[in-house]
Amino acid sequence: MSPSIFDLSGKVAMVSGASSGMGRAASLALADHGANLFLVDLDEEGLRQTKSDAERTGARVFAQTSDISDPVKIAQIFTNLDHEFGKLDFLANVAGEGLLAKPEDLTQEQLHRVFQNLVFGRFAMCQEAGKRMLAQYGGSIVNIGSLASTTALGRGHIAYSMAMGAVVQMTRELSTEWAGRGVRVNAILPAQVMNPSLEKRIAVDPAMEQKWLSGIPRGRLGKPTDIQGLMVLLASDASTWITGALIPMDGGNLAMNAGGTIGS
Numbered sequence: 001m002s003p004s005i006f007d008l009s010g011k012v013a014m015v016s017g018a019s020s021g022m023g024r025a026a027s028l029a030l031a032d033h034g035a036n037l038f039l040v041d042l043d044e045e046g047l048r049q050t051k052s053d054a055e056r057t058g059a060r061v062f063a064q065t066s067d068i069s070d071p072v073k074i075a076q077i078f079t080n081l082d083h084e085f086g087k088l089d090f091l092a093n094v095a096g097e098g099l100l101a102k103p104e105d106l107t108q109e110q111l112h113r114v115f116q117n118l119v120f121g122r123f124a125m126c127q128e129a130g131k132r133m134l135a136q137y138g139g140s141i142v143n144i145g146s147l148a149s150t151t152a153l154g155r156g157h158i159a160y161s162m163a164m165g166a167v168v169q170m171t172r173e174l175s176t177e178w179a180g181r182g183v184r185v186n187a188i189l190p191a192q193v194m195n196p197s198l199e200k201r202i203a204v205d206p207a208m209e210q211k212w213l214s215g216i217p218r219g220r221l222g223k224p225t226d227i228q229g230l231m232v233l234l235a236s237d238a239s240t241w242i243t244g245a246l247i248p249m250d251g252g253n254l255a256m257n258a259g260g261t262i263g264s
Helices: 021-032 044-055 071-084 108-135 158-181 196-204 207-213 224-235
Strands: 012-016 036-041 061-065 090-093 139-144 183-190 246-249
Touching: 012 021, 021 036, 021 044, 021 090, 021 224, 036 044, 036 071, 044 061, 061 071, 071 108, 090 108, 090 224, 108 139, 108 158, 108 183, 139 158, 139 224, 158 183, 158 246, 183 224, 196 207, 224 246
Parallel strands: 012 036, 012 090, 036 061, 090 139, 139 183, 183 246
Antiparallel strands: none
């Protein structure tokens, strides 16, 4: 297979949550394959570092500090995109924060906040990107979801899991609505990927890591760089017939029965 089908030269990619974790890893992979980047995050220092590292590949990079849970700010993000690049070929919807609370303790305000971060903000990003992609009859959108969209985690994840279920259905509906007009929409569903938040949780409860590993046949937790190949694939012409897909990135977690035993 010719490597040229993964070449992103001339394409413009927007990545939210670009300052760290999977958003940063995705940004660097996209730049390394030729894409120009519009990066968004609340973390100004981290965003500056990702921008600098991506520019070393020769990519043209614009970075904006903003909150992608706010539709007004999202509209401004896309106004700036139009000014800087004039088009959009790929959107990686990575940013979004949940919270932990027992079902009996979860407040309506907390639930609304999680949906604002993970569902309403992401829909606004998809909507703005979709309008531009439909007008040019071409583009690809990737939503970062979670295995929590289809299986239950317990441990206070109810708001997060409800929101991720909505992200999955949003992805399917947008794909169905837009596929015939040239716009693909897919979701990547990671299991536990190490990031600063996860590291803090493990530091508080070291036994949690082993609990997760017991359900991951691959034998390790995810790394942010595990997202890179999938992002490049879905941004490239190598995936022109892939849309509406929910792609696990989980070291075999979804495939394994809850009562299964990892082979040796």
